[in-house]
Amino acid sequence: MPHISFLGTGLMGAPMVARLLDAGFSLTLWNRTPDKAQRFADRALIAASPAQAVAGADVVITMLEDGAVVDQVLYQSGAIAGLRPDTLVIDMSSIEPATARRHGAQVTQQGGGYLDAPVSGGTRGAEAGALSIMAGGSEVDFHRAAPIFQALGKATHIGPVGSGQLAKLANQAIVGITIGAVSEALLLAAKGGARPDKVREALLGGFAGSKILEQHGERMLARDFEPGAPARIQLKDLRMILDEARAEGLTLPLSQRVFEEYRALQASGHGDVDHSGLLLELERLNGVRLSSGTGEEDPKEENG
Template identity: 40%
Template sequence: MEEEQITAARTRVGWIGTGVMGSAMCARVQAAGYHVTIYARTPAKISALCLNGAASVESPRAVGERSDVVFTIVSNPSDVRQVILGTDGVLSGLAPGGILVDMTSSQPSLAREIFEQATAKGCDSVDAPVSGGDRGAENGTLAILAGGRRETVAKLEPLFRCMGSATYLGPPGSGQTCKLANQITVAGSQCGLSEGLVFARKVGLDVRKYLSAISGGAAGSKVMELVGERIIERDFATGGPVKYMAKDLGMALEEGEKREVSLPGSALLEQLYVSLKANGGGELGLPSFITAFERLNNLSSPLPTNK
């Protein structure tokens, strides 16, 4: 018998995780015509999604009971474990044949554990963290980094296409491993961007002209495109919270130690992000990373915009 394909007409979608990223991603799945069942600890956060037809339920288990495919994008690995593998978690309610898709930035080892427990119940799982920030979530242009069974990732393509473009990386845990490498790269790019801006400001350059001048050369990057203007405008409210980058780099260092991979740059950057948290900036967006370098250089006033 041919395996049933995923379509808006017959596939029930579950969703857990309605922060800035999750809400925008879920809304795009809804806009494609899928019926969505949502669990949220704070019902007010899902009011707009419910107005558009989503059903709100009282537990992760209830999401599993009413869904064929369940997406999770929560804060930390401990949250992932609770909402998926907990006593009242999604897997306890998901029927055989159901698929779990965890899009949280989490631990590769936990992704493999979820896959094993899902398989034991006759279900399946994919670890599919994302890159692209709040703008990517809103515009449906996220890079989706997928690990698991190749055929399952291919089957999920109609849903992934609502949110961005998926790349199959390999067996369970590969998506999370790729996301850790991604965060190492993003943090390094942001370090260079921030230090360059602080240097330009200290030596008296017009920082807006500076960014414009270098953006088309070797220094140009997606990170510059996404956060460069936000840094100059002091828009620190968006771009993904600092606390999550600190978490991701911490996980990368843990994984590196297990695999005997030396990551000296990541160790320094993780401490700089932790310093932002220590100064009360954990909830600020990634453009605020520049303030760590401003403090080191006795710069506290806003960057000049020179419009």
């Protein structure tokens, strides 16, 4: 089995590392905050630097916050120069498609393979090995990565390098807009006197049913905004969506509106809540609080 160097053991990276270790892969780990990698010290090697992590790896996986961080950690730092010929680099971070293409070209020039393979499914999906993996790159590299992807979830080959990131942008547009729709729908129902928990239960059986309504609707009713995917990351992804749209000459009014709502959520100090916490911004705007089941609203001061 290939030896994997995994860079980024945060909210998403840690459960992914656990899945790979459970599947029998040998790993070298690096993280900007060393303690987050040290939790695996009894099962994996811990590298002191990205360059040390990359040296000798058969596969390098990055799961970092954004394109700027990936660029700095692996490319601007010079760590990528230590890549062995035929090493496969799999970037599972969510980054700009143009950045993925640039990174892919650099890896190819050094004789390596490259896939941009962002994921959807949040921490729950990562823990369960049920991530949706959207891969851009060659068919050959996609097949090389298949055993790794199998341990993490279901992978789909989208097309050439950069297309995995385009699929992730499409995913995040749907996720962000749908979280906004679920927030508005539950608050509307509660304001009119319906029990929002029962409204959610009824809607799950119809055309409005979705994983967002199922999982994030449940979070909203329980007021469980511990981050599985932080709102600031959703904001970052929406910004990338709008940047890509402008580059392609497109106007995306729904994405633009939801971007503004997430930007207001972050400005109010809630950038690190789960992205389902967009409900908090809607509550602030209306001066009400969604209850879990009575249909009554509480004062906005109780939002927390």
